[in-house]
Amino acid sequence: MDTLNKILDGLMTRYQQRVSDVSTIMHALIDKGIISQLSDIENDHIAFRTIGVPQLGIQSLEKIFLHHGYVAREDFYFEYKKINARWYAPPENSLPRIFISELRVNDFPDSIQKVITSFTDEVKTDPVEYLDLNNARQVDEFLHSPLWRTPSWEEFQMLAEVSEYASWAIYNKYYLNHFTISVHNLPHPYNSLEVFNEFLMSIGITLNNAGGLIKTSKDGLLKQSSSVSKMMDATFANDDMHQIAGSYVEFAERKVLPEFAHMPEHEIERTHRRDGFETANADKIFESTYSSQTGKPKS
Secondary structure, eight states: HHHHHHHHHHHHHHHHOOOOHHHHHHHHHTTTOSSSSSGGGGGEEEEEEEEETTTHHHHHHHHHHHHHTTTTEEEEEETTTEEEEEEEEOOOOOOOOOEEEEEEEESSSSHHHHHHHHTTTTTSOOOGGSOOOHHHHHHHHTOOOOOSOOOOOHHHHHHHHHHHHHHHHHHHTTTEEEEEEEESSOOTTTTTTHHHHHHHHHTTTOOOOOOOSEEEEETTOEEEBOOOEEEEEEGGGEEEEEEEOOOOEEEEEEBBBBBGGTTTGGGOOGGBOOOOOOOOHHHHHHHSHHHHHSSOOEE
C-alpha cells in the first residue's frame, strides 16, 4: 500500500502544480472554515485519458492499478465522442476510485487514424510490461514522461477539429485529467452540490455548463459538476508556443442509498452511498477541456 500511496501522491503533486484552481479552492475552503486542513478533503476519484491502440489504452494503463489492488468494475461507451471507459474500485475506501477512458481510434477516418498512429506507433510494445510496478519512483516517472514525439501545432489543430479528446491526450499523455472533491463529506450546508457550486462561483471558479451546471444520474443519487480547464502555455514542435486546455477539478455528491436512509448521518460511510459512474454525466464532464467551455465568456 505504501507504493500505491507514493504513486498517487506523485500524480497529485504534479496535477496541483498544473491546475491553479486546486489551490484557489483549497485555500478558500480553509479561509472560510469549511475545512481545517487539506486532508479533510476526500478524493472521490481521479481520471486518465488514453489512446485506444493495441499496445496502449485502457488495457495497458490499468495494469498499474490492478497490480496494486484496484478492481475493474464497469465499462462505459460514449458513442458520439468515440470514447470507451472503465472504472476501478480501490483496495481501501480511503483511496480514490480510478476512471480510465480511451479514444476508439478505429472509429475515425483513415486520415485521422494515420495522424494518431504516427504518434502511438513510436511505442512499439506495451510499456507497462517493462515497468517494475513495485517501484513507485519508476512508475511515477513513467506516468509523467513523453510516450511519443511532441506534436506540431498543425497536428494538434487537425486532431482537435475531429476530437478535442484526441488532441488533449496526444499532447498531455498520462498527466492526470482531474481529481474530484467528495462534496457529500463536507460540513453542512456545503455538502450539497447546489450550495457548493455557489461557493465555487463566489471565489471565481468557472463551471462547466454543458448539460447544466449539475449533471445528475437517472436514479438521482449521483450529482457531478466540474471546473472549466484553464488555458496553459504549451510548447509544440519547433518550440512553437500556444495556449491549450489543461486539467480541471470535479465535484461529486453521492447520495445515501435508499436501503440505508434510516441510518444516522454520523454512521454513513462510503459503502452506504451511490457508487460507480453514469454515462450521461461523464459525457458532459469530458467537455471541461473542450473549446465550447474554455472559450466561453468568463462570468
